[in-house]
Amino acid sequence: MTRETSRRDMIKGSVALAGLGVLGFPDWAFPALAQEETLVPFTDLPETLVLERTPENRIIDLRTIRDVITPADQFFTTQHFGHPEIDLATYRLQVSGLVDRPLSLSLADLRAIPSRELVFGFECSGNRGPVNGLSSNGRWRGVPLRAVLERAGVQPEAREFVLFGADHGEVEVEFRGRAYPVDQHYGRSLQRDQALSDAPLLAYSLNGEPLSTHQGRPLRLLVPGWYGAPNVKWLSEIHVQEDQYLGNYQARWYRTLRGEVVNGEMKWKETAITKMRLKSFIARVTRVTPDDSRHNVFGVVLHDGTPIRSVEVRVDDGPWEPATLDPATTSERYGWKFFDYTWNNATPGEHTVTSRATDVNGNVQPTAEDLEVKLTFLEHNAQHPRTLTIG
Ligand SMILES: Nc1nc2c(c(=O)[nH]1)N[C@H]1C(S)=C(S)[C@@H](COP(=O)(O)O)O[C@H]1N2
Numbered sequence: 001m002t003r004e005t006s007r008r009d010m011i012k013g014s015v016a017l018a019g020l021g022v023l024g025f026p027d028w029a030f031p032a033l034a035q036e037e038t039l040v041p042f043t044d045l046p047e048t049l050v051l052e053r054t055p056e057n058r059i060i061d062l063r064t065i066r067d068v069i070t071p072a073d074q075f076f077t078t079q080h081f082g083h084p085e086i087d088l089a090t091y092r093l094q095v096s097g098l099v100d101r102p103l104s105l106s107l108a109d110l111r112a113i114p115s116r117e118l119v120f121g122f123e124c125s126g127n128r129g130p131v132n133g134l135s136s137n138g139r140w141r142g143v144p145l146r147a148v149l150e151r152a153g154v155q156p157e158a159r160e161f162v163l164f165g166a167d168h169g170e171v172e173v174e175f176r177g178r179a180y181p182v183d184q185h186y187g188r189s190l191q192r193d194q195a196l197s198d199a200p201l202l203a204y205s206l207n208g209e210p211l212s213t214h215q216g217r218p219l220r221l222l223v224p225g226w227y228g229a230p231n232v233k234w235l236s237e238i239h240v241q242e243d244q245y246l247g248n249y250q251a252r253w254y255r256t257l258r259g260e261v262v263n264g265e266m267k268w269k270e271t272a273i274t275k276m277r278l279k280s281f282i283a284r285v286t287r288v289t290p291d292d293s294r295h296n297v298f299g300v301v302l303h304d305g306t307p308i309r310s311v312e313v314r315v316d317d318g319p320w321e322p323a324t325l326d327p328a329t330t331s332e333r334y335g336w337k338f339f340d341y342t343w344n345n346a347t348p349g350e351h352t353v354t355s356r357a358t359d360v361n362g363n364v365q366p367t368a369e370d371l372e373v374k375l376t377f378l379e380h381n382a383q384h385p386r387t388l389t390i391g
């Protein structure tokens with residue numbers, strides 16, 4: 001049996017699987033493929049992925065990415081405490097703490113503030129190969145966080161801006177070998193310079209529609225260029241304080257432990273999850289000619305907004321060759337970027353295809369070996385070698 005699957009076979013497969021609640025390749029998945037174009041399965045990836053892991057959690061099947069802007073009902077989604085119940089009529093965003101005028105803003109109040117659009121693609125900091133299904137790219141609209149903070153009047157001693165979601169649940173706070181179970185809201189904080197900068201957005205719509213429950217209806221924070229965790233959904237309160245905020249999802253859950261050689265000595269550092277680390281991944285390989293003479297390698301770049309200098313692709317242990325960045329994606333600073341590479345005259349047999357991105361500061365996407373000093377699994381931006389069989 002050939003390792004390649006035609007578009008028709010994939011659609012047939014999805015019909016057979018539909019009753020099981022497991023998605024194969026739905027009909028919308030490959031309209032971008034031309035008649036003769038066929039998908040070459042990755043042998044490092046299961047043939048079918050379970051996209052809806054629970055009603056609240058969804059990943060994307062990266063082989064089906066075609067739109068620069070991910071449709072809202074396909075946007076990946078995840079959270080810790082499920083979906084909170086929010087009554088839009090009585091919803092208020094509270095602004096409290098070290099401000100001159102505490103606020104209680106309705107949705108109408110928020111919508112009366114001049115809004116701004118933001119194309120922003122982000123990934124969950126836990127996103128990693130081979131599945132890499134926890135990223136998407138959206139066209140958001142909302143009001144700058146700064147506009148709301150200015151209305152409240154931030155006091156001089158304010159240092160820390162804590163954004164709480166309406167969702168909450170039990171977390172175990174560990175202290176010296178003992179766990180204390182307490183109820184906490186999902187909360188993330190920004191430092192003063194970040195909170196009062198132009199960047200953070202309080203978004204109420206995605207792709208022109210009000211946010212769905214999955215995306216944090218009615219309001220969420222977006223920190224352009226950062227990982228998913230800071231993008232607090234179901235935003236209910238902004239609390240301004242002087243002390244550092246040490247809630248579970250700020251101080252403990254979203255941490256990376258990695259080694260760094262400083263003055264010839266290994267230092268083990270714990271750092272917070274903030275800016276996205278430069279990542280590229282190959283999303284699909286297709287055969288574009290009836291014979292095996294030409295294949296297209298398509299992939300995605302996620303980054304912190306620093307412009308991309310290059311993306312390269314390598315087949316097996318061959319030289320790195322330049323890929324082409326899709327200009328329709330490079331114009332948006334914080335959007336994800338697409339790339340293509342034409343692989344000519346692929347030889348029959350097993351191959352490995354790998355991509356790596358480099359930004360204009362000369363930052364090169366690391367290899368898995370480079371990341372061996374990263375002991376915890378978040379921020380896994382390593383080059384991911386895809387395996388496949390030709391012929
Ligand atoms: N209120 C709240 N916001 C949250 C979370 C959460 O558990 N509660 N999870 C965060 C994490 S870890 C991620 S990756 C993103 C996912 O956003 P999405 O569901 O829109 O893709 O939401 C973030 N915002």
Ligand SMILES: [Mo]
Nearest residue numbers: 124125228229
């Ligand atoms: Mo996440």
